[in-house]
Amino acid sequence: MSVRHAMLALLSEGSSYGLHLREEFEARTGDVWPLNVGQVYTTLQRLERDGLVASEGDEDGPGAQKMFRITQDGARELDTWLRTPPDLSSPPRDELVMKVLIALRVPGASVSEVIQAHRRYLVELMQQWTRIKEDADPADLSLGLAVDAELFRLDAVVRWLDAADARIKRVTADAAPADTPAAATTPAPPHTSVIESLPRMPLTTNRKVRTRR
Amino acid sequence: MRNHPPLVELRAVSKTYGQGHAEVHALHDVSLVADTGEMVAVMGPSGSGKSTLLTIAGTLEDPTSGQVLIGGQSLASMPRSAKARLRRQTIGYVFQDFNLLPGLTAAENVSLPLELDGMSARKARVAALRALDGLGLENRAGHFPDQLSGGERQRVAIARATVGQRKLVLADEPSGALDSVNGEAVMRLLHSACKNNAMTAIVVTHDAQLASWADRIIFIRDGRITDQTIPAVGPESLLTVEPEK
Incomplete structure (x- = not known):
């Protein structure tokens, strides 16, 4: 800022x-x-x-x-x-995104558990911001807008986690053997085999990235 | 130690639809407690079982196994008529698409459940007007649903769900059809009903901003509760960050 x-x-x-x-x-x-x-x-x-x-x-x-x-x-x-719009054209080096990408590659790591740990933390933060908004004077526009900005920012990250979770689950289900029809509806097993079945994702990029704040 | 039983308790509830190859396990061994005055949100992706959980907690469906207790009373041993009475008197429902009766005014929509429960039309109307008044709808009592905005319709639905002596509100994506400001207003009203009227609310949503109005958030995935939030130390901690150097 x-x-x-x-x-x-x-x-x-x-x-x-x-x-x-x-x-x-x-x-x-x-x-x-x-x-x-x-x-x-x-x-x-x-x-x-x-x-x-x-x-x-x-x-x-x-x-x-x-x-x-x-x-x-x-x-x-x-x-x-x-x-002048702020420069949002290059993605920031987001630690959370990196952690989820890395979890996909670590043998024995449960990606869904990693995602859930971050999701819970973010939602708990959102609960705290919402309590501030609830207690605030509705006429205090500055506080209301600042808290909204923080809530929308955190919400975007939660949505990304939800989308990542769903995408990983879909790829996992597609990769499951045909004789295990319950694979799509039962909780994902430890993800060692899943990780092996996923496309290898590049963890580094040559693109110039900016450091957030 | 609890002095009173929780208002809602699900003990090892499972729900299965269909048989054989068509069998779908909607809920697996779900246990959940919601206390008086507490607002609980249930978050999960589509198909995770959160709406099934709500219909079972609301006595609209029976579990395949496990127990549901409302106010410490098990529903399994309850005659059908008693269950229906419990639904009418204790539980209010709020749906995404409002489910107001189009041929009735806002006040009539709110008073209808009271009249169905045996209250005189006059007393029911007084209670309905009071409920609408409390939600800022005093000037909308005579309007029909199609004369109201989406936000106003949902406030009427909340008035209908909280009017009378109801103790439990079950809401399924109550803000799903509303913009963020009206959605927030709905969650604010539900949270206020819990705190000020000692009601309990269970709100199903996939929206983290709306869920964040709840005192506790339960995460559900593939029919199982996988996690829940831990009550925060205090929101003021967010406002005591170190100044930028």
């Missing part, structure tokens, strides 16, 4: 002090993304260096604070940023 552009957005509403910007940032994001003071001031100094904000007042002396305001260049930068 861009703290730099969040600062510009807050300053677009009017001039402000660094400490106030930090409080506003945390309030607007439902306290989900706390910031430290040092990060705020470092960001403001860089914005000022780049001509995107300007300051008045002097930090020297006890209790003195700088008042920051957005410049015309800063307003243009903010507008461009809001309209």
Whole structure:
């Protein structure tokens, strides 16, 4: 997440002090993304260096604070940023995906159990976020939207696990001998034989991948 | 130690449909307990047996083996008439496609089960209006189902399932036909009914966001319960992460 552009957005509403910007940032994001003071001031100094904000007042002396305001260049930068989609074109190196892919290859590993362990963890996290939403003031849009974003993100991972589980089960059923009709309806056995029957999947890729966050 | 028996208990329940080559084992040795005030979600893929589990817990079907107890009372030894009374008085059902009667108004849909159970039409209507009022539908009481939005129809169905002295709500994909905001509203209402009216709800869904409204989530696969969530320490832990350096 861009703290730099969040600062510009807050300053677009009017001039402000660094400490106030930090409080506003945390309030607007439902306290989900706390910031430290040092990060705020470092960001403001860089914005000022780049001509995107300007300051008045002097930090020297006890209790003195700088008042920051957005410049015309800063307003243009903010507008461009809001309209620019984040780069989602390259897949992140997702540890969970790697673990499931690796489980397919490890002799004796139960892929369905690996998937379920991750699914349960994710759903428990979702329960915690939902409790936050349930207890929140419905008028607190910032918190509601931030929690929704987290719930949708986790939900997408659970859906991927569900799809992976179903796909593996289907391939397993197709690979089962014809004289075991119950194979499709009984729980999958330890997956040693299943793994051997699956197509060999590449665990590395030459494609350039970005590291998440 | 429990002071009261759980509201719903399934003990080693199995359900088999068909015979011979056509035999399908829908449930295998399923044991499940849901306490008063608890909302339990059952998650699993299509064909995993979750809807069968719901119909058996709701006394709409008998298990092939095992026991179902409602309020500590076994259904196996219960005469058919007593079972029907239990269904009318104690259990409410919510379905994905609402199942409202199209020729009746919202208030009439809600009051009907009370009247069928012997309550006077006047008292049933008062109870129905109160239930609708509690779900924010006071201005929709005289509307027919086709005059209501999907979200409103499902709220009417929830009012019908929770009206009177019902203790147990069984919901099968109650938000399946709704968008995420209306789906959330339905789950919020069901959870609130559990907490505020000491009801128990068992909700079947494949949707993790909706299941996350439950106090406990049970995972079912190939007719067997494979796992369940562990109650969280507290949601506040998510909001005390270290600031970014």
